[in-house]
Each structure stands twice: as C-alpha cells, then as structure tokens.
Amino acid sequence: MIQESYSKNRSLKEVSIETDLLIVGGGLSGTCAAITAARQGVKVVLVQDRPVLGGNASSEVRLWALGATSHMGNNNRWSRETGVTGEILEENLYRNKEGNALIFDTILIEKVKQEENITLLLNTSAFEVAHENTSIQAVKAFNSQNSTLYTLSAKRFCDASGDGVLSFLAGASFRMGAETIEEFGEKMAPNVEQYGELLGHTIYFYTKDTGKPVNFTPPAYALKDITELPRFKNIQADHTGCNYWWIEYGGRFDTIHETENIKYELWKIVYGIWNYIKNSGKFPEAENMTLEWVGTVPGKRESRRFEGLYMMKQQDVIEQRKFDDAIAHGGWALDLHPSDGVYSSLPSCTQWHSKGTYQIPLSTAISRDIDNLYFAGRLISVSHVAFGSTRVMLTSAVAAEGTAVAAAYSIKNDVLPKDTVEKEHIEKIQQALLEKSSYIPHLKLDKSNFLSAKAKVTVSSELNLAELRPSNTWKTLQMPTAQMLPITSDQKTLELRVPIIAGKETTVDVELKVSLDATNFTPEKVVGIQSKEIEKGHQFVDLKFDVSDLEDRYVFVCFAPNPDLQLNYSEDRITGILSVFRKENKAVSNFGQQEPPSDIGIDAFEFWTPQRRPEGQNITMQLQTPLFIGKKEHLDSGIIRPVTSTNAWIAALDDAYPTLTLEWENVEEISSMKLYFDADLDHAMESTQFGHPESIVPYCVESFRIKDENGKCLFQTENNHTTLCEITFDQPVKTSKLTVEFDRKDSRIPVSLFDVICD
Ligand SMILES: Cc1cc2nc3c(=O)[nH]c(=O)nc-3n(C[C@H](O)[C@H](O)[C@H](O)COP(=O)(O)OP(=O)(O)OC[C@H]3O[C@@H](n4cnc5c(N)ncnc54)[C@H](O)[C@@H]3O)c2cc1C
Known part of the structure; x- marks a missing residue:
C-alpha cells in the first residue's frame, strides 16, 4: 500500500531520454519519417499526443490517405508513393482491402514497434521547448496516461505536429493565411475578402444499418434548420465518412486556438445533418440506420506553415520545376477551399491539376532560422497555394521520408541540415532514398557500386509484345478511348491491327497523341491521324503511324467515340501497358478536361484516365512491329x-x-x-x-x-x-x-x- 501525508512539493515522475532524432507528431508524415530514419540507423523518439498513430488517417479522424494518383482521376500515371509510405499502403491493401480505419491503425503501430531504433511515446503531448540561440536542446512532453513528464533531448528535431507546436515554441518564422498575388506572382492566390485565406476543419461520421427501425433524438445543440447549409441538397443517407469532406468549418478563425469552438460547431452540423436524414421524412431508406461513430477529434487542414530555406509556390507545381535537392514527388491538384466552408455558397473546393507530377525539394523541410530543426507534413515551407497540393497525406509522407533520410545523414555525418542541400551531400541522400524504392521524378538509382x-x-x-490477345469482351466505343504504348526512338512506324465490330458502315477515327514532355502522361499533341471507312460487321482495321521523330516515350492511340463501333478488350495485364479514357472524375474536379480562366496561371488540357479493376483492360490489337517492352x-x-x-x-x-x-x-x-x-x-x-x-x-x-x-x-x-x-x-x-x-x-x-x- 502507498500512503503519503500532506506534502507541499510533489512533482510528476520525470523521465529523460537522449536520442538522435526527436519527431513531434505521429500523423502519417511523422510515422513514415520515424520508420525511415530508424532504418537509416539513427535512434528516434516519436512523440504523439493521441492514442494511435496516423493523425488524420487514423481511426480517430478517418480520412483516406491520398497523393499523386489523385483517386486515379488525373494524368499522373504510375505515380503512387513508394518507400515506407508505399510499404504501409501495400500492407494495408493486403490485410485490409475493405478499408477499415481500425486495421490501418494496427499496421502503423506494428511497423513502428518493429523498429528497434524507435521509442514511441503515445498519448504524449509536447508542450515546451528549450532552445539556445538558434538551436533546440530539448522538448518537454507530458503523458497523462502514465503521468510522466518527459525531457527529450536530441541532435536533430523534426516537427510533424500539424500545427507546428515545436517550431512555434522554438521561435521559427512562420506564416498563417494566404500570400498576395504580388509576393510570389501566384495567380491563384485567393481574394481574401471573398474566399478567405485558411481551410477549415472537418468531423466525419459513420452510419450502419441495424436491420430494424432506429429512432434518433438529436442533442439540443444539433443544427435545427438544414437550409442554413447551402449544400444541404447533397446530403445522402448512404454517404458516410470521407463523402462528407465538405462539412468544413473554421477557416475564418484562428484554426489553432479556436479549435475547440470549431469542433462544437462541427458537431452541431453533423448531428443536424443526421437529424435531417432520420427525421425529415425525405430519407425512408434510413429508417433502420443508426449513427455508428462521430469523430471527436476534428481533422485539421491548415494552420501555420513554417519558413524553410525555400518556399514552394504555385509555379513550382504547375510548371513542374526541377530542384537539385529534390527528395520526393507530389501530384495532387492545387486544391483550395472557401474559408466559410459548409456555410459558403461558393463551390466547396477549387482544384487545378498540373500536367504531371512535380518535385519537392529538401529545402522546404529545413528551418531557415533554427539550425537543427526539420519540418514534415502540412506545415512545410510552401505558399498557401502550393500547400493546396503538398498537404495531402501521401505527398506529405513521402516528403517526410526524404527529410528523415536527410536528417539521418546529417546526424551520422555531423553536417548541419542547411548544408545537406549541397551537391556533395544531397546526391547521397537522394541515392539512399531511391535504393529504398522512393520516387524522385527525373532521378535514377546509380547501381554501379552494388x-x-x-x-x-x-x-x-523477354516480352516482345506482338499482340494484346482477344477475349470475349466487346464494348461500344462510347467515349474517347486510348491505348497507351511505349515506343523507342529507333522505331520508325507504329503499325497496329485492331479487331472492330461495326453496327453499320462507318468511319474509325484514330489520333496518335503524345505529351509535350515525354515524362508526362498528358496526351496533348497530335502526331498522327488515321481515318478508316469500314463496312458493317466484324473486321480488322489496320493503322499505321510514322513515329520516326519521337524519342523514347509513351504514345496514346486515341479512338474517337462512335456508338456504331465496338472494340475488343484483352485479358492480358502487362506491366506498363494501360488503356485510358477521356472520362470524368468529379471527385477530383476532372470534367474530361481542365479549362481554367485565362488569368490564373493554370494550363488547359484533357484528362485521359484509366478504369479501376476489374475493368481497365487493354484494347485488343496486334502490333505488326512488336514492341520490345x-x-x-x-x-x-x-x-x-x-x-x-x-x-x-x-x-x-x-x-x-x-x-x-x-x-x-x-x-x-x-x-x-x-x-x-x-x-x-x-x-x-x-x-x-x-x-x-x-x-x-x-x-x-x-x-x-x-x-x-x-x-x-x-x-x-x-x-x-x-x-x-x-x-x-x-x-x-x-x-x-x-x-x-x-x-x-x-x-x-x-x-x-x-x-x-x-x-
Ligand atoms: C476533412 C479533411 C479532408 C482531407 N482530405 C484529404 C484526403 O482525402 N486525403 C489526404 O491525403 N489528405 C486529406 N486532407 C489533408 C491531410 O489530412 C492533412 O494535410 C494531413 O493530415 C497533414 O498531415 P500531418 O502529418 O502534417 O498532420 P496530421 O495528420 O494532423 O498529424 C499530426 C499529428 O501530430 C499530433 N500532434 C499535434 N500536436 C502535438 C503535440 N503537441 N505533441 C505530440 N503530437 C502532436 C496530432 O495529434 C496528429 O496526430 C484532408 C484534411 C481534412 C481535415
């Protein structure tokens, strides 16, 4: 038994830990950074104030992690994130193809706990920073579960806390809000009065069918008049979780210090929406449904962004600018939301895509004024507009991996973070990343020393592709449809024989298209046209294109829609061979083509995107000159x-x-x-x-x-x-x-x- 008399001077249990790298924040970025750094051989302490890892991707918030593939709704072919981020996604697919957020939690915890070099402190909140001049010495953190006060000292610190508690307390320069057009020449910079300058928070909810009628009495604080939400007509009983991303609020406030108030407003809206579904009489299909879960932690989109050695901007994303210190890639659209969120009459988001993936430089992750501080996650050094793209979790996570390799390098070689962007160091960091399967556009793994x-x-x-073999599947050529094929610079012609069924005498119109940049997959330049008159019935159409001027690249054999024609689809699934379609994916603002206003610095182009399996078959064809792919x-x-x-x-x-x-x-x-x-x-x-x-x-x-x-x-x-x-x-x-x-x-x-x- 423990019995203590009155004491004037009690204090918390204190534990001190010295480590190489301290990471504050266990969202996807902090988690991937910790695993990556640990595998590079440095000791890591990962401090996370929540009971689980994953931040917005965790079961506490339940956002689906997205990145450059953009739900497969843009032109970024084969752009999914690899490295540790990819390993986690692939493991999650293996164990959890249904997408249960709780299983995703277990994978993150397992991956971290498997690393001997990581000390994981869950339920531990960092709240104080000891720093001398421009260097951080230690962080204090408190765990309310084990009532322990930690003093965590490290050689390098990485802030992956979303709001940037560590960097803020260390005194690092930051911004919160939107830059003016004038500052960086970003034509997408919002009109602050009308649009606002911060994205808001969101709380999701899940429902389930219980098989018998369920009543719902709303809490007194639930929104009473649903018409206060301009988008109330979009409410659907079968929508759940991420479908309700537009329940956004708080962008007009201080999204850090007003968070608790914002949360109450979001609960008000969520329960108001559910009350509308259950009790308005408009959703009889919801009679047996109950609320299974409502988030208690709001998903935060935006607050502070810290200033690094470089600040990325709109043009870096849209023009796909190259950086000597590139460590990762992004590919989500520049995606801004009106600050009035769910109460705004404006479209809930403004998304503009680039023609392909872009590079993220290490210098966005290194504080410009604190010597031993790195940034990871949504708070890295990007403008408000560029943040619109870099903030998504898989992009944040791969950038964090690059930062972790750089931090480990800086520790092991005793080089200051700001010096690691120099050629002699950055090339080694990049190679270490590539070896671990990370992707950095335009860079190659040098294998000469292995x-x-x-x-x-x-x-x-070796596959010398002479045919995509026929199957019994014929589909009407209802939308613009293309087969992507890689050709080599030594090839003179591309000759195809395509089986086609014509319902009547008609014309087959085919264009051969390419991207202006051979490393993109945006078909924008026509390099060949074929128009063939054909008879009614089953036949082969021969197509011949001159490709002698083309370098190594993908070409798109694009068939114009024709309701009288059917193409055959092959069951051969071959690495690097895909069919794509000019179709819409409104979830990511793909309306078949991107048509921006002329003065916002965004390109107009067509979207040609694949279908998800079990669809997504290749177009049956014979290749008269086989492709040695x-x-x-x-x-x-x-x-x-x-x-x-x-x-x-x-x-x-x-x-x-x-x-x-x-x-x-x-x-x-x-x-x-x-x-x-x-x-x-x-x-x-x-x-x-x-x-x-x-x-x-x-x-x-x-x-x-x-x-x-x-x-x-x-x-x-x-x-x-x-x-x-x-x-x-x-x-x-x-x-x-x-x-x-x-x-x-x-x-x-x-x-x-x-x-x-x-x-
Ligand atoms: C509603 C909504 C929809 C979105 N849609 C998508 C989407 O569909 N796909 C997508 O990829 N992205 C989406 N985003 C963006 C994305 O979720 C965020 O940009 C991303 O989570 C940022 O990652 P992060 O690691 O920086 O932050 P977080 O995921 O927020 O992680 C930071 C972690 O740090 C912890 N932390 C904070 N303070 C402390 C402290 N003092 N001590 C210790 N730990 C601390 C937090 O608890 C948190 O777990 C959306 C965001 C929102 C809110």
Missing part, C-alpha cells in the same frame, strides 16, 4: 516504375517458369538482395473506406525462390505483396551464381521485375 553491377544477368525470356536491359534503368518506357524486365507471355540469373566470374559474398516488383503504382491505394478489388495486385509476383550455384534454396516466399522485397541472409552467402525462380500466377499476366540489387 555487387549486382558486376554480374552477368540472364533471363529465361520487356527487355532485361530495363533492369539497368535505375527507375522502378514506367516513365518513358516500362522500365521493367517482363517475361514472355508463354514463359511458365520465368527465371533470372546473376552470375559472377568469382565467388562473391552476398549479404542482401532487393527485388523491386510491380505492385501497380497506377492504382490509388486509398487507405480507408474506399475499398479495393483485390489484396494483392495482379501484376505483383507473390511467390519466388532464390537459389545458389548448387541449386540450394536460400530464400523463398509465397506471399510477397510489396514493391520492394528486401532479403537479408542470416549469413552472407558465398556463391558465384544466384537464380531467382518466379511463379507465374496467371497465364495472362507475365512475370515482371523493375530492378534487382545484390550487396
């Missing part, structure tokens, strides 16, 4: 996703036992291998609610074995489901030859591999 670079590589077969030399590209070519070794369609062999002149000692598979980086893996058709994407090799020169099996797996499969042998293997035997899982899906590294 053991695999010395090996002779042989493969059992699966050559093993692609394993040397240093890029692990399709860009201007498939960048993958792809086995032949009839190769039932694909193998890849690495052979050295002498016996080598091999400690580890990395294989980079095709986990379909075009598929947007929304983390929550959305749901996906499969747990492992069709293209991804699930089962393979690695054998040594004597045929001894060194490693095998039957459930690979990730882009990067990293194998560390218990003991270094001594051999002059490694053979990887892949199991093909479907004769319509050839085995493929982007890269292999041995070390």
Whole structure:
C-alpha cells in the first residue's frame, strides 16, 4: 500500500531520454519519417499526443490517405508513393482491402514497434521547448496516461505536429493565411475578402444499418434548420465518412486556438445533418440506420506553415520545376477551399491539376532560422497555394521520408541540415532514398557500386509484345478511348491491327497523341491521324503511324467515340501497358478536361484516365512491329516504375517458369538482395473506406525462390505483396551464381521485375 501525508512539493515522475532524432507528431508524415530514419540507423523518439498513430488517417479522424494518383482521376500515371509510405499502403491493401480505419491503425503501430531504433511515446503531448540561440536542446512532453513528464533531448528535431507546436515554441518564422498575388506572382492566390485565406476543419461520421427501425433524438445543440447549409441538397443517407469532406468549418478563425469552438460547431452540423436524414421524412431508406461513430477529434487542414530555406509556390507545381535537392514527388491538384466552408455558397473546393507530377525539394523541410530543426507534413515551407497540393497525406509522407533520410545523414555525418542541400551531400541522400524504392521524378538509382553491377544477368525470356490477345469482351466505343504504348526512338512506324465490330458502315477515327514532355502522361499533341471507312460487321482495321521523330516515350492511340463501333478488350495485364479514357472524375474536379480562366496561371488540357479493376483492360490489337517492352536491359534503368518506357524486365507471355540469373566470374559474398516488383503504382491505394478489388495486385509476383550455384534454396516466399522485397541472409552467402525462380500466377499476366540489387 502507498500512503503519503500532506506534502507541499510533489512533482510528476520525470523521465529523460537522449536520442538522435526527436519527431513531434505521429500523423502519417511523422510515422513514415520515424520508420525511415530508424532504418537509416539513427535512434528516434516519436512523440504523439493521441492514442494511435496516423493523425488524420487514423481511426480517430478517418480520412483516406491520398497523393499523386489523385483517386486515379488525373494524368499522373504510375505515380503512387513508394518507400515506407508505399510499404504501409501495400500492407494495408493486403490485410485490409475493405478499408477499415481500425486495421490501418494496427499496421502503423506494428511497423513502428518493429523498429528497434524507435521509442514511441503515445498519448504524449509536447508542450515546451528549450532552445539556445538558434538551436533546440530539448522538448518537454507530458503523458497523462502514465503521468510522466518527459525531457527529450536530441541532435536533430523534426516537427510533424500539424500545427507546428515545436517550431512555434522554438521561435521559427512562420506564416498563417494566404500570400498576395504580388509576393510570389501566384495567380491563384485567393481574394481574401471573398474566399478567405485558411481551410477549415472537418468531423466525419459513420452510419450502419441495424436491420430494424432506429429512432434518433438529436442533442439540443444539433443544427435545427438544414437550409442554413447551402449544400444541404447533397446530403445522402448512404454517404458516410470521407463523402462528407465538405462539412468544413473554421477557416475564418484562428484554426489553432479556436479549435475547440470549431469542433462544437462541427458537431452541431453533423448531428443536424443526421437529424435531417432520420427525421425529415425525405430519407425512408434510413429508417433502420443508426449513427455508428462521430469523430471527436476534428481533422485539421491548415494552420501555420513554417519558413524553410525555400518556399514552394504555385509555379513550382504547375510548371513542374526541377530542384537539385529534390527528395520526393507530389501530384495532387492545387486544391483550395472557401474559408466559410459548409456555410459558403461558393463551390466547396477549387482544384487545378498540373500536367504531371512535380518535385519537392529538401529545402522546404529545413528551418531557415533554427539550425537543427526539420519540418514534415502540412506545415512545410510552401505558399498557401502550393500547400493546396503538398498537404495531402501521401505527398506529405513521402516528403517526410526524404527529410528523415536527410536528417539521418546529417546526424551520422555531423553536417548541419542547411548544408545537406549541397551537391556533395544531397546526391547521397537522394541515392539512399531511391535504393529504398522512393520516387524522385527525373532521378535514377546509380547501381554501379552494388555487387549486382558486376554480374552477368540472364533471363529465361523477354516480352516482345506482338499482340494484346482477344477475349470475349466487346464494348461500344462510347467515349474517347486510348491505348497507351511505349515506343523507342529507333522505331520508325507504329503499325497496329485492331479487331472492330461495326453496327453499320462507318468511319474509325484514330489520333496518335503524345505529351509535350515525354515524362508526362498528358496526351496533348497530335502526331498522327488515321481515318478508316469500314463496312458493317466484324473486321480488322489496320493503322499505321510514322513515329520516326519521337524519342523514347509513351504514345496514346486515341479512338474517337462512335456508338456504331465496338472494340475488343484483352485479358492480358502487362506491366506498363494501360488503356485510358477521356472520362470524368468529379471527385477530383476532372470534367474530361481542365479549362481554367485565362488569368490564373493554370494550363488547359484533357484528362485521359484509366478504369479501376476489374475493368481497365487493354484494347485488343496486334502490333505488326512488336514492341520490345520487356527487355532485361530495363533492369539497368535505375527507375522502378514506367516513365518513358516500362522500365521493367517482363517475361514472355508463354514463359511458365520465368527465371533470372546473376552470375559472377568469382565467388562473391552476398549479404542482401532487393527485388523491386510491380505492385501497380497506377492504382490509388486509398487507405480507408474506399475499398479495393483485390489484396494483392495482379501484376505483383507473390511467390519466388532464390537459389545458389548448387541449386540450394536460400530464400523463398509465397506471399510477397510489396514493391520492394528486401532479403537479408542470416549469413552472407558465398556463391558465384544466384537464380531467382518466379511463379507465374496467371497465364495472362507475365512475370515482371523493375530492378534487382545484390550487396
Ligand atoms: C476533412 C479533411 C479532408 C482531407 N482530405 C484529404 C484526403 O482525402 N486525403 C489526404 O491525403 N489528405 C486529406 N486532407 C489533408 C491531410 O489530412 C492533412 O494535410 C494531413 O493530415 C497533414 O498531415 P500531418 O502529418 O502534417 O498532420 P496530421 O495528420 O494532423 O498529424 C499530426 C499529428 O501530430 C499530433 N500532434 C499535434 N500536436 C502535438 C503535440 N503537441 N505533441 C505530440 N503530437 C502532436 C496530432 O495529434 C496528429 O496526430 C484532408 C484534411 C481534412 C481535415
């Protein structure tokens, strides 16, 4: 028993921890940064004031994490985030394709707890910063669950807390609100009077059908008059969670210090909406439905943005400007919302896309005035307009990963953060990121120092694509439809034979289109036109395009809509081969094409986007000059996703036992291998609610074995489901030859591999 008499001077239990990197905030950015830094070999303390990780992506808030793929509604093909962020998404797909936010929580906690280098402090709120001149010494944090006061000192600090509590208390320069047009020449800068200058908070709710009638008596504070919400006609009984992203409020207030008041207003609106659904008589389908969950923590969109060595702006995103210190990519639209939110009569968001992905530089993550402070998440150094794009969670998370590698480098090499943007350092940081499968547009992994670079590589077969084979599926050519094909600069013509059924005598109109920038996937320039008159009935249409002037790149074979024509769709699913359609995806402001006002610094272009599986088949065709899209030399590209070519070794369609062999002149000692598979980086893996058709994407090799020169099996797996499969042998293997035997899982899906590294 503990019994204490009156004491005048009691104090909290105190614990001091010294670490290499202290990260405040365990949203997706802080979490991915912590895992990344830990894997780079530095000690990390991750402080998160909530009981779970994930921030807005957690079960406490339940936003689906999005990024460059933009729900597959823009032209950013194969742009899904990789690295730790991708690993988490791919694991979440594997275990949780239905998108249960609670399962997503468990994955984040598991991934963090598996890292020996991370000390995770949940329920722990950072509230005080000790700093001397321009350097942070320590952070104080309190955990109300174990009633402990922590003093956390570190060599480097990373603020991933959303509102930026650490940077604010450390005295770092920040902004809150919108820049004027004049400051950076950003033509999208909002009119502050009419539009406001901050995005607001949101609270979501989930409902469920109980199978029997349920009454609802609203709390006294619920909104009484639903017509106060200009969008009340959009309310639907079957909408839930993220569908209600427009329940936004607070952008006219101080979104930090007024948060509790904003929360009450949001609860008022949520319960008012549910009262309307249950009791207005307009939604009989809701009779058996009950409220299953209402958020208690508002999802915050915007507050402080801190000033780094560089501040990104609209033009960097739209013009896809290049940076020497690029560490990540983004691709979400510039997405601003009126500050009056749910009470505004204006459209709930203004979204303008760029023609492709853009780079994010490290200098946005390094404080310009505090020597040992990094930024991660929505608070990085970007203008209000650029924040409209960089803030989404998968983009924030990959930028945070880049920052974590830079922080680990800075600690291990004793280089100040601001100096790591210099060429001699940044190139090493970039290479470390690429090796871990991260994507930085326009950069390649230099593999010359790996053991695999010395090996002779042989493969059992290589795909020379002569046909996308026919199936029984015929579909009317109702909308503009295109097949994407990669061509090489040595190719003179593209000759296709396409099976078509015509309901009557008619014309087939086809354009060959390309992006102006070969690394984009926005078909904007017509480089060939074919118009063929055809008879009624089943026939083949021959198309021939001159491509002799084109460099290595994707071309779009675009069929004009014609209700009298049907195209056949193949069941062959091949890495780097996609069909796209000029269709709408209003959820991301894709209305078939982007037509901005002339004076806002945004490009007009068409959207050509894929269909989600089980749709999304390729157009059946024969390629008179086969496309050598699966050559093993692609394993040397240093890029692990399709860009201007498939960048993958792809086995032949009839190769039932694909193998890849690495052979050295002498016996080598091999400690580890990395294989980079095709986990379909075009598929947007929304983390929550959305749901996906499969747990492992069709293209991804699930089962393979690695054998040594004597045929001894060194490693095998039957459930690979990730882009990067990293194998560390218990003991270094001594051999002059490694053979990887892949199991093909479907004769319509050839085995493929982007890269292999041995070390
Ligand atoms: C309603 C809404 C819809 C959105 N839609 C999408 C979408 O569909 N997809 C998408 O990707 N993005 C979306 N966003 C944007 C995105 O959610 C945010 O920009 C993103 O969460 C920012 O990530 P972050 O890690 O910086 O912040 P957060 O996710 O907020 O994480 C910060 C974490 O730090 C913790 N923290 C704060 N203070 C302290 C402290 N003192 N000590 C310790 N920990 C602290 C917080 O509890 C939080 O968990 C939306 C945002 C909102 C609000």
